[in-house]
Amino acid sequence: MNPYLVLDRARDLGLAYLQDVAMRHVGGTATQASLRAALGGPLPEGPDEPIRVIEHLAAAADPGIVATVGPRYFGFVTGGAVPVTVAADWLASVWDQNGALYVMSPASAVMEDIVSAWLVDLLHLPRGSSVGFVTGCHMANFTCLAAARHEVLRRAGWNVEAQGLQRAPRITVIAGGEVHISAMGALRLLGFGADEVILVPVDEQGRMRADGLEGALANVSGPLIVCAQAGNVSTGASDPIGRLADLVHAKGGWLHVDGAFGLWAAAVPELAPQVDGLARADSWATDAHKWLNVPYDSGLAIVADAAPHRAAMGLKASYLQRGNAEERIGMDWVPESSRRSRVIPLYALIRSLGRTGITDLVRRNCALARRMAERLARDAGVRILNEVVLNQVLVQFDGGASNAGDTTGDVIARVQADGTCWAGGATWQGHQVMRISVSNWSTTEDDIDQSADAILRCFHEARS
Ligand SMILES: Cc1ncc(COP(=O)(O)O)c(C=O)c1O
Numbered sequence: 480m481n482p483y484l485v486l487d488r489a490r491d492l493g494l495a496y497l498q499d500v501a502m503r504h505v506g507g508t509a510t511q512a513s514l515r516a517a518l519g520g521p522l523p524e525g526p527d528e529p530i531r532v533i534e535h536l537a538a539a540a541d542p543g544i545v546a547t548v549g550p551r552y553f554g555f556v557t558g559g560a561v562p563v564t565v566a567a568d569w570l571a572s573v574w575d576q577n578g579a580l581y582v583m584s585p586a587s588a589v590m591e592d593i594v595s596a597w598l599v600d601l602l603h604l605p606r607g608s609s610v611g612f613v614t615g616c617h618m619a620n621f622t623c624l625a626a627a628r629h630e631v632l633r634r635a636g637w638n639v640e641a642q643g644l645q646r647a648p649r650i651t652v653i654a655g656g657e658v659h660i661s662a663m664g665a666l667r668l669l670g671f672g673a674d675e676v677i678l679v680p681v682d683e684q685g686r687m688r689a690d691g692l693e694g695a696l697a698n699v700s701g702p703l704i705v706c707a708q709a710g711n712v713s714t715g716a717s718d719p720i721g722r723l724a725d726l727v728h729a730k731g732g733w734l735h736v737d738g739a740f741g742l743w744a745a746a747v748p749e750l751a752p753q754v755d756g757l758a759r760a761d762s763w764a765t766d767a768h769k770w771l772n773v774p775y776d777s778g779l780a781i782v783a784d785a786a787p788h789r790a791a792m793g794l795k796a797s798y799l800q801r802g803n804a805e806e807r808i809g810m811d812w813v814p815e816s817s818r819r820s821r822v823i824p825l826y827a828l829i830r831s832l833g834r835t836g837i838t839d840l841v842r843r844n845c846a847l848a849r850r851m852a853e854r855l856a857r858d859a860g861v862r863i864l865n866e867v868v869l870n871q872v873l874v875q876f877d878g879g880a881s882n883a884g885d886t887t888g889d890v891i892a893r894v895q896a897d898g899t900c901w902a903g904g905a906t907w908q909g910h911q912v913m914r915i916s917v918s919n920w921s922t923t924e925d926d927i928d929q930s931a932d933a934i935l936r937c938f939h940e941a942r943s
Contacts, residue, residue, distance in 0.1 A: 485529040486573075492537040497562070500549040501921075504898030509542035517542075550922040551900035551930050556712065556740050556871075558772040559919035560824075567827030568774045576820035578612065580799060581806035587820040588807040594822050597829050598779065601837060602745045602765075604758050609785035611792065611812030612822050615778035616739035617661035619764030622780035622792065622814055624665050624704065626762055627733040630787035631702035634731065640790065644670045651699050651732075653677045654706040655687030655718055662706050662737045662764075683908070684716035684866055692726050703732030709754045709763075710741015713907050713914060715869030717741050721756015734760040740769040740918065741869060747838045750845070753868060762788075770841055770870075772920045773824040780812065788812060840920055844870045847927050848917040854931035860938065864907055872915040873907050876938050887911045889941040890934065899933035900926075 509517075517539035546552055548559040560568075576584035578591065595610035611622050628650065632639045635648040652671050654662060656678045663673050679691040687707060696703075705727045707718040720736060727734040736742070736757065742765040744750035745757050757763070761784070767777035782788035793811040795801075801808055810816050832840065848870045852863045855874055864873040876887045891904045891913050902915050913934075917927075 482529070485533055488530050488533050490569075492533065493565075496537075496541075496544075497548070497565075500546050501551075501926075503546045503549065505546045505549060505551055505901040506895050506898055507543050507545045508898075514539075514543045545901070548919075548921075550919055550926040552919065553915040553917060553930070554901050554903045555914075556766075556769050556916045556918055558766075558769045559921055560774040561772045561828055561831065561920050563831040564773040564824040564828045567824040571820055571823035574820070574823075576823075578809040578818045578820040578822065579816050580808055580810065581802050582800050584820055585806075587822060588809060590820075590822045590826045591809055592807050594826050594829060599781070601829075601834060602742060602757075602763070602781075603751070604745075604763065604781060605783045607785065608781050608783050609788045609812055611780040611782075611788070612809065612818075612825075613778040613780055613813050613815075614776040614821075615768065616659075616737065616764050616766045617664060617778070618814065619766070619778040619780040620659075620662045620706075620735075620737055621665035621668055622788075622812070623735050623762035623764050623782060624662075624669055624706070625791040625814070626782045626787040627704045627735055628669055629791040630761075630784070631704055631733050633787070633790075635702050648702055650702040650704060651677065652704050652706070653679060653692065653695055653699075655679050655685075655708055656681040657685035657687070657708065657711050657713075658706055659708065659712055659737055659739070661739075662708075662735075666706075684714045684868075685711035686716050687718040687723065689719050689722040689726065692723055696726060696730055699730060703727065703730050705732055705734050707734060707736045707760065708741070709736050709738030709744065709757065710869060711871075712739070713871060713873055713905055713912075714865035715741060715871035716866070717744065717753045719756075720754055721759060724756050724759035728759075733762070735762045735764070736760045737764050739764065739766045743770045743837075743841050744869060746834070747841050750841070750869070767825050767828075769918055770844070771825065771828055771837070772840065772918075773828050777821050777825060841870075844917045844919070844922070847922055847924065848872050848915070850924060850927045851915055851917065851931055854928065855934060858935055858938070860942070861935075864910065864912055870917045872917075873905075874913040874915060874934075875910055876913070876941070885911075886938075886941055887913060890938050893937035893941055894934055897933055897937055900930035902934070 576587045578587050581588040599608050707723050709717040724734050744753045763781040765779050767773045768775045789811045852867045852872045855861045860877040862875045876890045
């Protein structure tokens with residue numbers, strides 16, 4: 480039998496899933512025990528028929544699949560996957576290209592060059608910025624901060640890649656009090672202890688205060704890295720990046736911007752003032768699997784000056800064949816060697832939507848987040864705790880005589896069990912909140928209205 484026919488079956492099952500995804504219980508209905516029973520069993524002793532394997536996989540996993548690609552998944556900051564990107568991702572798997580070296584996949588290397596230039600154009604970043612195609616914003620933060628570490632030490636006469644950190648000049652590392660945990664994780668991997676990072680006070684929306692940074696810098700000299708943020712994971716608010724850039728550069732430091740989703744404000748004219756001065760930073764980390772709605776995993780590490788980026792990441796070995804200087808070496812820009820060619824779905828996304836399609840997607844999600852906030856706020860027991868400047872909404876449910884935190888936690892649990900939509904929780908400035916993140920290309924006003932009704936129904940059940 481033709482061994483490739485199994486792909487046909489997977490295509491049919493995938494299509495059936497996507498056509499029904501908007502009708503599913505958003506969170507999935509399985510228990511861990513039922514999934515273990517359906518998927519587990521002893522180690523298979525021998526081969527099985529591939530089509531049977533795929534059919535079993537689809538059926539057994541189905542109750543434990545969360546409808547994150549559906550229109551009413553508002554958890555974390557989760558993009559869906561625009562169909563053309565899924566199709567391109569299938570081709571990426573079929574071709575099974577390795578993005579490490581030009582010679583391994585000339586098409587992938589050329590697409591990386593092309594998409595790098597398109598991204599820099601879309602985000603209005605300095606021409607010629609280098610781009611690394613990584614797994615997500617966490618690794619993008621790592622890559623950019625490694626470039627920062629290289630450069631601030633180089634300026635102090637130290638080669639960190641050769642000489643390491645133990646005897647290196649001390650680097651002052653500063654971040655906002657609302658720094659995302661992945662930036663801290665990246666700093667940790669780079670040899671900066673979390674307790675050594677100076678945290679600057681933030682305002683009520685979580686933005687780093689420029690006067691706070693000014694104060695923190697007063698007595699700083701020598702190597703300096705400052706981590707700013709475009710798009711707080713809770714509120715969506717961005718730091719005053721232009722002012723921070725001036726302060727950091729006056730001290731000869733490096734300004735990195737973590738903009739997992741908030742960076743995309745730069746692509747939309749009416750949102751761009753929120754990230755004013757963005758292009759004056761030295762590096763930017765963002766995700767494509769959030770607001771660009773390509774399938775997991777896809778993050779982007781962008782550095783204004785390619786030299787420290789390549790110096791921090793690049794590795795050479797005699798068997799890793801390099802061509803001429805024009806032939807892109809993908810592994811020069813990421814902390815990996817062999818790597819999926821994850822540029823392929825991104826290429827398809829940009830080719831398919833173009834600049835206006837991408838700005839419309841971001842704009843539409845922001846309008847839908849405002850609609851959600853307005854509909855929920857019509858209920859006297861609901862408070863929206865953030866200014867809805869992007870796609871994030873923080874909701875607190877008033878328990879009346881009972882505790883608001885407990886009520887909000889109860890509403891979140893009921894919403895997740897109800898399955899009309901999915902929203903998670905967090906604490907914001909000491910309050911338990913429901914987080915709603917509208918990041919999916921397929922969400923409509925009707926999805927928002929259905930979801931708001933379900934959330935309010937859960938709230939009233941929790942109070943009764
Ligand atoms: C501001 C910020 N930075 C970094 C990340 C981490 O992104 P990822 O999980 O894609 O690595 C997130 C995720 O939500 C984020 O909001």
